[in-house]
Amino acid sequence: MVVLLPPSVDLRSAWLEAHAEWGPGHHEDGFGLLETDDIRTPDGFRAFVGRLIAAESTPGARGGTYRWIAEDGEILGGIALRHENARDVDVLGHIGFGLRPSARGRGIAASALMDMLSVAKAVGMNRVLLACFVDNLASVKTIQHCGGMLDGTVMTDSGEVGRYRIVL
Template identity: 65%
Template structure:
């Protein structure tokens, strides 16, 4: 059974539970959430899900969003940016995040491996991932999935490791 599911308005309550656990003002990597998204109302949430779905077929700034779901509970999100460009150079092709209560169970490794299969199906042979070097759990996730450190760049927010994974 797949750990990753397409964003769905049917998961509104479960998604809101995950969102509330993160807390206001915190960044939920992998969800594709923008400051302008109104996810507190059901109509705003529907617009958010529709926007994510539309990006999957977008030619200019396409991305595949999946939610990490287990037993009907949204545990996190993962996103695959389809094209190269400034966002990919800075953020990588893949971004992911798990709600605090779901961390430390190997779910990020499983989700990343599954998303690498999506990348391969899209014809992406090389996937770039970026992580702050002090984010040890993320670095370990990337390395467990075959990530090879290409180099470290210094940004205004800290040092970022750039890793390449060859999609299998």
């Protein structure tokens, strides 16, 4: 059974396994990973997890809720909710998610997104914005399956991004 778990240092090995499957870099959407995070050392990983946990109780521009998508002790991906007034929400959207390649195509992202929409509603949000590249058909279909309506597109240095709204 797929569940959303709060970040935990106890899941370090499983998290690093998921991270390794993506390949080098800091590109896993939903994990809240920054280039400055030192995830290779136990102390660095503890600081990374601490930052994610602290974001949940932080109001304003840095507030957010991070969850790891897990099944049978394996980390499959991550999903993040940027709270209403979070920085860069107009560009990144309120919710970002990503699955490791071996977990894709099973409906896991849609299930995680539906769960995170419930969290958004519980923290008082009445709508969310999601953004993804228009050629990322899996994410587009996931967002639309969960009620996302295209609000428009914008060109970025990395390509065309679709902006989707979901009313809660």
